[in-house]
Amino acid sequence: MTKKPIVPMPVIRRLPRYHRYLEELLKNDVKRISSRELSEKMGVTASQIRQDLNNYGGFGQQGYGYNVEELYNTLTRILGLDKTYSTIIIGAGNLGQAIANYTNFERTGFNLKGIFDINPRLFGLKIRDIEIMDVELLEDFLSKNKIDIAILCIPKDNSQIMADRLVKAGIKAIWNFSPIDLDVPDDVILENVHLSDSLLTLSYRLNEDKLLKNKVEEK
Numbered sequence: 001m002t003k004k005p006i007v008p009m010p011v012i013r014r015l016p017r018y019h020r021y022l023e024e025l026l027k028n029d030v031k032r033i034s035s036r037e038l039s040e041k042m043g044v045t046a047s048q049i050r051q052d053l054n055n056y057g058g059f060g061q062q063g064y065g066y067n068v069e070e071l072y073n074t075l076t077r078i079l080g081l082d083k084t085y086s087t088i089i090i091g092a093g094n095l096g097q098a099i100a101n102y103t104n105f106e107r108t109g110f111n112l113k114g115i116f117d118i119n120p121r122l123f124g125l126k127i128r129d130i131e132i133m134d135v136e137l138l139e140d141f142l143s144k145n146k147i148d149i150a151i152l153c154i155p156k157d158n159s160q161i162m163a164d165r166l167v168k169a170g171i172k173a174i175w176n177f178s179p180i181d182l183d184v185p186d187d188v189i190l191e192n193v194h195l196s197d198s199l200l201t202l203s204y205r206l207n208e209d210k211l212l213k214n215k216v217e218e219k
């Protein structure tokens with residue numbers, strides 16, 4: 001069991017989108033937005049936005065709408081983006097390297113401190129000045145460096161053993177890309193990413209009309 005959030009997960013999943021959208025408004029120098037305008041642009045009802053934000057105290061005033069900068073700053077704080085985080089990547093294959101090379105995470109405060117792999121051919125190679133280390137050095141590294149988030153990019157067969165090692169070494173948050181349901185203690189936060197779920201949703205939608213048409217014709 002991973003740590004359960006207090007606010008419902010669907011609400012939490014909407015927050016990054018609000019934040020992203022408000023950032024765009026700020027960039028375009030928009031100072032204020034009505035809840036109706038915000039909801040229309042985001043494709044969420046105004047009451048949904050209000051309810052979501054009410055979990056964290058009320059924002060916006062009747063008839064005034066939202067002060068864009070204020071709401072953006074509040075969401076920044078709610079999402080914990082007013083702090084920085086140290087991360088490590090386990091598995092420096094295609095995915096691990098792509099994530100390591102993506103500098104935007106750093107811009108948002110997620111600082112990559114170490115990359116580990118099991119393949120000796122990768123040891124010593126650098127990605128953005130960070131050396132790929134032997135995964136045997138992981139526990140020693142974690143005892144000397146305060147790491148907040150481990151990013152797991154290894155084949156699924158090795159993932160549970162690696163998660164156990166990370167938890168034992170004190171890691172409290174795992175961003176898991178391995179296609180496996182990991183078992184972690186209650187005080188560890190596990191966030192799974194499945195790009196393929198999104199791709200399959202896309203392929204479903206490409207086929208939906210035909211699928212439902214056939215169903216009607218079968219009747």
Ligand code: NAI
Nearest residue numbers: 091092093094095117118119153154155156177193194195
């Ligand atoms: P890859 O084979 O290119 O890289 C895997 C790397 O992990 C290799 O360098 C290998 O030496 C290393 N490794 C294996 N066992 C290890 C261990 N115990 N400790 C440290 N390093 C270890 O594979 P790729 O394409 O990078 O995929 C990695 C994982 O991510 C796979 O489980 C894959 O299924 C998953 N994946 C998930 C996606 C998602 O959306 N969730 C998208 C793409 C890949």
